[in-house]
Amino acid sequence: xxxxxxxxxxxxxxxxxxxxxxxxxxxxxxxxxxxxxxxxxxxxxxxxxxxxxxxxxxxxxxxxxxxxxxxxxxxxxxxxxxxxxxxxxxxxxxxxxxxxxxxxxxxxxxxxxxxxxxxxxxxxxxxxxxxxxxxxxxxxxxxxxxxxxxxxxxxxxxxxxxxxxxxxxxxxxxxxxxxxxxxxxxxxxxxxxxxxxxxxxxxxxxxxxxxxxxxxxxxxxxxxxxxxxxxxxxxxxxxxxxxxxxxxxxxxxxxxxxxxxxxxxxxxxxxxxxxxxxxx
Amino acid sequence: xxxxxxxxxxxxxxxxxxxxxxxxxxxxxxxxxxxxxxxxxxxxxxxxxxxxxxxxxxxxxxxxxxxxxxxxxxxxxxxxxxxxxxxxxxxxxxxxxxxxxxxxxxxxxxxxxxxxxxxxxx
Numbered sequence: 225x226x227x228x229x230x231x232x233x234x235x236x237x238x239x240x241x242x243x244x245x246x247x248x249x250x251x252x253x254x255x256x257x258x259x260x261x262x263x264x265x266x267x268x269x270x271x272x273x274x275x276x277x278x279x280x281x282x283x284x285x286x287x288x289x290x291x292x293x294x295x296x297x298x299x300x301x302x303x304x305x306x307x308x309x310x311x312x313x314x315x316x317x318x319x320x321x322x323x324x325x326x327x328x329x330x331x332x333x334x335x336x337x338x339x340x341x342x343x344x345x346x347x348x349x350x351x352x353x354x355x356x357x358x359x360x361x362x363x364x365x366x367x368x369x370x371x372x373x374x375x376x377x378x379x380x381x382x383x384x385x386x387x388x389x390x391x392x393x394x395x396x397x398x399x400x401x402x403x404x405x406x407x408x409x410x411x412x413x414x415x416x417x418x419x420x421x422x423x424x425x426x427x428x429x430x431x432x433x434x435x436x437x438x439x440x441x442x443x444x445x446x447x448x449x450x451x452x453x454x455x456x457x458x459x460x461x462x463x464x465x466x467x468x469x470x471x472x473x474x475x476x477x478x479x480x481x482x483x484x485x486x487x488x489x490x491x492x493x494x495x496x497x498x499x500x501x502x503x504x
Numbered sequence: 505x506x507x508x509x510x511x512x513x514x515x516x517x518x519x520x521x522x523x524x525x526x527x528x529x530x531x532x533x534x535x536x537x538x539x540x541x542x543x544x545x546x547x548x549x550x551x552x553x554x555x556x557x558x559x560x561x562x563x564x565x566x567x568x569x570x571x572x573x574x575x576x577x578x579x580x581x582x583x584x585x586x587x588x589x590x591x592x593x594x595x596x597x598x599x600x601x602x603x604x605x606x607x608x609x610x611x612x613x614x615x616x617x618x619x620x621x622x623x624x625x626x
Contacts, residue, residue, distance in 0.1 A: 254580060310578050338578075341563045344603045389576045391592050401568050401589045402577035423575040 230473045231334045251308045251318040261347035271314045289325045289361045297354025307333035311430040316466040326362030335430040370455045370481035383454040384417035387467045393419040395500040408491030412498040420446045422463040425470045453479035457486040548614035551588040552622030560585030564602040571595050600624050
């Protein structure tokens, strides 16, 4: 996997706006952003309504993902290009789903919606209609997803990367600074985790930093041991999907999992160790 | 936010954040109703509006940077040019980004139970 396999720039997207094999998909934290304007031809996925199970705390199962893709007109052979706000935070989360369910050709628009918008590129409100497909997903790829027991058993053994902001890591805040404080019963971080806020992987314009800069950030500055397996987590697993993308897709680290239960699960578990303050 | 924050002190502040969480989700008779005003439950709110020539810009973003200048959060501006962050006590910078390479920084301080309002003209 290299950068050109998984990232496209805005010019590439403009040149493929009318390509029938390319499906643009907007996924935003603010699920109303699409309705105000989006890239021409793009469809919308709602990270909560479309991608989460409506009852259990889990995401849409294989059959549900097949239904969703078929209904939105996405075929198995289509090239899916995801983009969204906040440095592609939720687009990276959706990207991880597409990989979990075995979609072969999926990419992120580097810089996401913000870069596109701040460059005053064309935005429209027309919603495209795509003919229904018969999408077939694979079984979930468990090599990409960490569950709670695996996380607890990894303390002190694997790299744990906490990608939340420093204030969430030290226990001063329970949620990112633009969301109301909510959810986990306890603040802090998983012992032995390194804190590398997800946003450090992005330039100011939302594009990803160069591979060299990313290696320096994670290996040389944060002290991740690249010979070990890695689990990334945040609050609900979306920001850590962004870091998973960096480590697994851009830097080609072989064994990187996203812990989507993240702090809202871990910080509410009874009896697990928690550390407060700076990393030790 | 302070790199030199002592763990004990962080713990006390975290307890405040947890009370806020409990008030929102708790089944144990949480405080509520008219006596509780927004922002009084442990949130340090930084909010504001952005205008360009007197009206909200067609597109734009507000970014929150911590004391060290590090990115903490970013939100698109609302239709009225509005933004809101739930921060922690301390010094912050709000950076507004708008088309045409416009950036505008405003330094603010925040504290629990307080609502800091900004008017940013770009």
